[in-house]
Amino acid sequence: MTKIRTRIAPSPTGFLHLGTARTALYSWAYARHHGGEFVLRIEDTDVARSTQDSVDQILHSMHWLGLGYDEGPVYQMQRLDRYQAVIDQMLAAGTAYRCYCTPEDLEAMKAAQEARGEKRLYDRTWRPAPGKVLPPVPEGVKPVIRFANPVEGVVNWDDLVKGPISISNTEIDDLIIQRAPEDGAPEGAPGVPTYNFAVVVDDWDMAISHVFRGDEHINNTPWQINIYRALGASLPQFGHLPVILGDDGQKLSKRRGAVAVSNYDEAGYLPEAMNNYLARLGWSHGDDEIFSLEQMVQWFDGTHLSKSPAQWDAAKLAWVNAQHLKAMPDAELAERVKPFLKEVAVDERLVGICGLFKDRCDTLVALANWVRAFYGDVQPRPEDMAQHITPTVQPALDLLATALQDVEWTAAAIGTAFKQVLSQAGLKMPQLAMPVRVLVMGTPQTPSIDQVLFLCGREKVLQRIAKR
Numbered sequence: 001m002t003k004i005r006t007r008i009a010p011s012p013t014g015f016l017h018l019g020t021a022r023t024a025l026y027s028w029a030y031a032r033h034h035g036g037e038f039v040l041r042i043e044d045t046d047v048a049r050s051t052q053d054s055v056d057q058i059l060h061s062m063h064w065l066g067l068g069y070d071e072g073p074v075y076q077m078q079r080l081d082r083y084q085a086v087i088d089q090m091l092a093a094g095t096a097y098r099c100y101c102t103p104e105d106l107e108a109m110k111a112a113q114e115a116r117g118e119k120r121l122y123d124r125t126w127r128p129a130p131g132k133v134l135p136p137v138p139e140g141v142k143p144v145i146r147f148a149n150p151v152e153g154v155v156n157w158d159d160l161v162k163g164p165i166s167i168s169n170t171e172i173d174d175l176i177i178q179r180a181p182e183d184g185a186p187e188g189a190p191g192v193p194t195y196n197f198a199v200v201v202d203d204w205d206m207a208i209s210h211v212f213r214g215d216e217h218i219n220n221t222p223w224q225i226n227i228y229r230a231l232g233a234s235l236p237q238f239g240h241l242p243v244i245l246g247d248d249g250q251k252l253s254k255r256r257g258a259v260a261v262s263n264y265d266e267a268g269y270l271p272e273a274m275n276n277y278l279a280r281l282g283w284s285h286g287d288d289e290i291f292s293l294e295q296m297v298q299w300f301d302g303t304h305l306s307k308s309p310a311q312w313d314a315a316k317l318a319w320v321n322a323q324h325l326k327a328m329p330d331a332e333l334a335e336r337v338k339p340f341l342k343e344v345a346v347d348e349r350l351v352g353i354c355g356l357f358k359d360r361c362d363t364l365v366a367l368a369n370w371v372r373a374f375y376g377d378v379q380p381r382p383e384d385m386a387q388h389i390t391p392t393v394q395p396a397l398d399l400l401a402t403a404l405q406d407v408e409w410t411a412a413a414i415g416t417a418f419k420q421v422l423s424q425a426g427l428k429m430p431q432l433a434m435p436v437r438v439l440v441m442g443t444p445q446t447p448s449i450d451q452v453l454f455l456c457g458r459e460k461v462l463q464r465i466a467k468r
């Protein structure tokens with residue numbers, strides 16, 4: 001059996017998009033499921049738009065998601081010699097040819113086709129054919145290289161996601177596989193190959209067995225299959241994943257919200273939750289909603305992929321994140337929340353604080369906000385003060401302050417002292433607990449008051465109770 005090798009091939013023209021992250025996750029999980037390999041390739045042939053900063057961001061997000069690769073990053077711009085060798089081979093074999101059409105020629109061709117109500121396709125002016133006389137090579141025009149696509153027949157493939165697809169060769173033209181050399185490029189310098197060509201040479205050279213990618217590439221696949229055939233290369237299997245729609249039903253895009261993986265990293269989402277949520281956007285394993293990456297690897301065999309677009313649901317992602325936060329061991333959570341608390345000198349209490357608050361938080365940012373209440377100052381809202389710090393409760397707060405002055409500082413002893421004050425003052429638990437929460441944590445809603453007071457520390461608790 002051929003070795004399973006998958007890849008993710010982002011173009012470094014921006015951050016790692018959620019759609020690309022999902023494709024990366026599926027490709028990675030598929031390789032891991034089969035004991036295969038996963039490759040990262042940087043498709044940087046769009047020289048004007050590719051940046052190192054974008055490469056760095058993509059690598060950072062892949063690392064954050066925990067999608068490790070066995071090979072790469074491979075940069076296409078470092079493989080120009082290889083592409084040139086294949087182009088030369090194709091020119092010699094007649095499966096590629098030089099085209100000297102100028103942009104003006106192509107414009108005129110397009111206008112004439114439009115006027116005739118025809119589809120816009122390159123008219124193969126420069127394609128050699130037996131008995132055909134090519135136009136004279138124009139002075140000063142640097143040629144592009146075009147692929148001699150078969151003129152008839154149908155391209156079929158059984159898509160791993162969409163099922164059988166077939167596109168007639170009459171629908172597609174002879175695409176450009178190598179751009180003309182840049183103006184001012186040294187004599188003999190090769191032009192840069194285009195995506196549809198470089199992707200085939202790379203997937204072939206890298207022995208990629210399964211190509212998962214977004215379904216915006218479905219129209220490119222027939223060309224690619226034809227190029228594989230022209231090269232005598234064996235075909236990978238293709239799986240085209242449906243787009244992810246925003247909650248407004250439109251394609252998820254920057255204009256409509258956060259679409260970079262890094263946005264979610266910064267907003268305090270866990271990579272575990274991000275992977276879990278992305279996995280479910282287009283794939284299912286029974287009714288399982290919350291699972292780990294290890295479980296996904298066990299289950300992800302390329303079946304149960306959805307053919308229809310998934311809809312981004314921010315509320316569901318927050319719920320998934322909350323489930324992972326809740327399930328995480330406290331000590332681990334403490335490590336994860338630290339980067340959100342750079343300005344705070346945390347101590348050993350952090351683990352307990354995380355344990356106490358984790359099931360009330362959707363994100364690490366929310367958890368960090370709770371943690372801050374233990375280390376910095378709190379500012380109770382005047383409305384909460386007015387509502388809860390009433391004349392009836394004032395004497396009980398004094399009693400509590402006295403009791404807490406020399407109680408043994410454990411949650412249990414604090415709890416007992418608290419109850420004694422309640423019975424002395426003739427109050428019920430919430431009548432005193434709510435005001436104490438407002439004073440100590442700045443809000444009437446907190447977990448168990450004895451735990452909160454214990455973790456806050458005697459000195460801070462007494463100072464805050466006094467501030468009223």
Ligand code: GLU
Pocket residue numbers: 008009010011043199212213214217
């Ligand atoms: N560079 C392409 C993209 O980012 C990759 C497409 C493919 O996976 O073949 O869309």
